[in-house]
Amino acid sequence: MIRIALAFILIAAGAIPLQAQETVRVGFRADAPPFSFRVGAQTEYHGFLAELCVDIIEDAGLALEPVEISAENRFDMLSRGGGAGGIDLLCDPTSINLERMSNYLLSPIVFATGAGYLRHSRIGNGEDNRNEVLVGYLRGTTASTAVDIARNSAQVIKTVSGGTIRNVEVDDHIDGITRICQGKLDFYFGDIDILRAVQANLMATQGLDCGRVLGSDGRLFSYEAYALASNAGRPDLALLVQRGVFMAFSDGRARDSYARNFDRRDMGAALKAVFALNAVLPCGEVLDHDPCH
CATH class of the missing domain: 3.40.190.10 (Periplasmic binding protein-like II)
Known part of the structure; x- marks a missing residue:
């Protein structure tokens, strides 16, 4: 100070x-x-x-x-x-x-x-046997750094043998949250407070079904x-x-x-x-x- x-x-x-x-x-x-x-x-x-x-x-x-x-x-x-x-x-x-x-x-x-993530529930429950895992974040933010950290941790983002991880940049959080709730993304990274607020707002005002979206259990990848x-x-x-x-x-x-x-x-x-x-x-x-x- x-x-x-x-x-x-x-x-x-x-x-x-x-x-x-x-x-x-x-x-x-x-x-x-x-x-x-x-x-x-x-x-x-x-x-x-x-x-x-x-x-x-x-x-x-x-x-x-x-x-x-x-x-x-x-x-x-x-x-x-x-x-x-x-x-x-x-x-x-x-x-x-x-x-x-x-x-x-x-x-x-x-x-x-801190930066955390939302993940679709198919990750980790036996449905995640696809060759490509889609990881989203907002363009122009430091969430990309959190994605890099998570990608280097085999405990967070996993693929089947020989599979790939693909980053997906979105233009706004509404698009990103909508995509993961609709199953079009496997992970969505960002400021955890913003992610929670946008998800709650979309569920309340637009009836978006996010029943299969889970949080990161308090884990943060950057402060x-x-x-x-x-x-x-x-x-x-x-x-x-x-x-x-x-x-x-x-x-x-x-x-x-x-x-x-x-x-x-x-x-x-x-x-x-x-x-x-x-x-x-x-x-x-x-x-x-x-x-x-």
Whole structure:
């Protein structure tokens, strides 16, 4: 946390304060519940990360222009920046890695999760004697790394002698979940929280039959730390986002949003640590009343 703070102090020297009511173009995913999603024809975005971004921009008195992005084009849009028809800020499940740290300005960690999978029940029950096993994941995400790890583990993805494993990239989670529920994929990898949410939504709203789809029994193939990403040319915005993250985690709004979007699910140890470390501002600095007592 100290290193993150020092990094932002260093870039602050070149930052020009944002003007009130300046418009910030913010990229949201429509297909990544419970982090960022849109319901039907609604124009508002919902989810833990989407709500966090809205709170940050509104608290600063800035105007927010929502822009729908996809897992595949999000970083191209962020690299272009808001003034070039791209986006200034990316509010989706963005995993932190060295490449992204080099190319963008990342906030403190705002969520910790991991990559898991769904599998069709024919795998492991005697029906999996085909020559080809189909393994799906969302194009443009770090799920491909989890697939590579699983493929190297003979205990997870198996084929008959002489069989093959074929990776299948999909364009959105709805397509991927639909395929595995219909038996067109054997495995589908991704952020386990997103997979659960999309599957539950498709079953509830579209009557998708996922009775033969099983989870990964808590097994994770990578740990993912999420951050909000600002365009590299916007240190002013990155500083605002940093303070906004600390405010939202300090005054209880982030915890309330988690309870709302995750059905009050118990947090794992890593996520509890994220919430504790980000609650750094004394209560009196963020609200007139004291929400801590």
